[in-house]
Amino acid sequence: MDAIVALAGLLVGFVVGLTGMGGGALMTPILVLLFKIEPLAAVSSDIVASMIMKPIGGGIHFRRGSVNKELVKWLITGSIPSAFLGVVLLKTLGHGAALQAVVKTSLGVALLIVATGLVVRPLLVRSRKPGDSLAPLEVKKLPTLLIGVAGGLIVGLTSVGSGSLMIIMLLMLYPRFKLSELVGTDLVQAVPLVASAALGHVLFGDFKLALTASILVGAIPGVFLGAQLSSRAPDHVIRPALIVVLLASSAKLLGASNQLAALAVVGAGALMLAISLLVGAARRRASAEKALDSTLSSVERTPG
Numbered sequence: 648m649d650a651i652v653a654l655a656g657l658l659v660g661f662v663v664g665l666t667g668m669g670g671g672a673l674m675t676p677i678l679v680l681l682f683k684i685e686p687l688a689a690v691s692s693d694i695v696a697s698m699i700m701k702p703i704g705g706g707i708h709f710r711r712g713s714v715n716k717e718l719v720k721w722l723i724t725g726s727i728p729s730a731f732l733g734v735v736l737l738k739t740l741g742h743g744a745a746l747q748a749v750v751k752t753s754l755g756v757a758l759l760i761v762a763t764g765l766v767v768r769p770l771l772v773r774s775r776k777p778g779d780s781l782a783p784l785e786v787k788k789l790p791t792l793l794i795g796v797a798g799g800l801i802v803g804l805t806s807v808g809s810g811s812l813m814i815i816m817l818l819m820l821y822p823r824f825k826l827s828e829l830v831g832t833d834l835v836q837a838v839p840l841v842a843s844a845a846l847g848h849v850l851f852g853d854f855k856l857a858l859t860a861s862i863l864v865g866a867i868p869g870v871f872l873g874a875q876l877s878s879r880a881p882d883h884v885i886r887p888a889l890i891v892v893l894l895a896s897s898a899k900l901l902g903a904s905n906q907l908a909a910l911a912v913v914g915a916g917a918l919m920l921a922i923s924l925l926v927g928a929a930r931r932r933a934s935a936e937k938a939l940d941s942t943l944s945s946v947e948r949t950p951g
Contacts, residue, residue: 652682652858653865660700660869663834665876672761672807674862675754676896684858686750687737691852694806696862697837698845700870705834707874713831717786722813725795726802726840733803734847750805755900757807762893764815766918790820795836803844813837834874890915 659674674696678689705714740749794816801808814833817824824832848854894911903911 649682649858649861652678652861655681656696656862656865657869658865659862660866660871661873663700663866663870663873665873672758672812672893673896674866675806676758676892676900678858679751679754680896680899684855685853686747686754688853688855688858690750690754690806691848691854692858693862694802694841694848694852695845695854696859696866697806697841699863700866701834701838701841703867703870703874705831705838707871709831709835711831713828714835715784715786715828715832718784718791718817718832719836721786721788721791722795722798722836723839725792725797726799726836727843729796729799730803730840730844731847733800734844734851735803736800737804738851751900754805754807755897757801757805757812758893758897758900761807761812761815762890762897762915764812765890765893766915784821784824787820794820795840799840799843802840803847806844887916 655677656674659677662673674693675686675689678684678693679686684692737746737750740746794813798808798813798816801812813836814829817829817833821829894915895909898907898911
């Protein structure tokens with residue numbers, strides 16, 4: 648049992664429960680970059696830990712009713728077989744050092760995609776109104792199925808995507824999806840997805856029981872606390888922090904120097920600031936237009 652790995656699991660579990668994202672995207676690079684665990688062992692052990700961790704957060708959201716069951720059905724129909732296929736595909740890509748290099752590069756690319764999605768996410772949610780809910784959501788069956796297939800395949804290969812990447816893809820398909828309900832739906836669909844990938848990694852990967860146990864000691868209470876607070880998740884604080892960690896991790900996994908990694912983080916920060924200003928200006932303009940419409944309506948209703 649490694650106390651430092653357990654502490655890292657506590658932090659990652661809290662982020663997962665709070666936002667629905669960050670499990671493999673944070674834990675796997677932490678294991679590879681900070682604890683020097685071989686990439687395949689990190690992916691295998693983290694995905695098995697996630698299989699136990701995900702139902703805790705998902706169960707809390709399910710009891711609250713913040714889960715779209717129809718959406719979950721179509722996501723897991725695509726993700727369960729493709730996640731297992733991803734692990735099998737991984738074993739066909741090489742052995743020993745060659746396989747570790749493939750896993751490390753795949754993980755770096757996946758993190759880069761996730762970080763990019765988080766940067767542009769404010770643009771995706773700009774049109775969502777505070778009162779939007781699951782009730783009027785019309786499930787687009789084929790696109791949702793394809794999101795499940797793509798997400799499952801990436802999870803099987805890298806352990807990344809069951810939360811972070813799939814939330815971004817769902818936001819692109821359903822831009823008016825209420826964020827707290829999106830987190831709950833994603834956590835529930837991730838349970839069978841991660842179980843399928845975990846089974847594949849136990850059979851064909853490099854699963855380490857002691858490493859998985861250390862992660863779970865911290866992650867289980869972390870994800871429980873995070874899920875309890877998820878309805879009040881400070882997205883404007885968590886999202887930039889996740890982007891910084893993901894970009895830096897991606898750059899290092901892809902072999903970038905410290906200077907290039909820092910430059911990528913600074914560039915992402917500048918882009919986030921520009922997007923924030925753009926979204927803020929659009930919201931102020933919409934508020935002003937709404938206030939003007941309300942004033943005109945009041946004037947029209949005034950007698951005489």
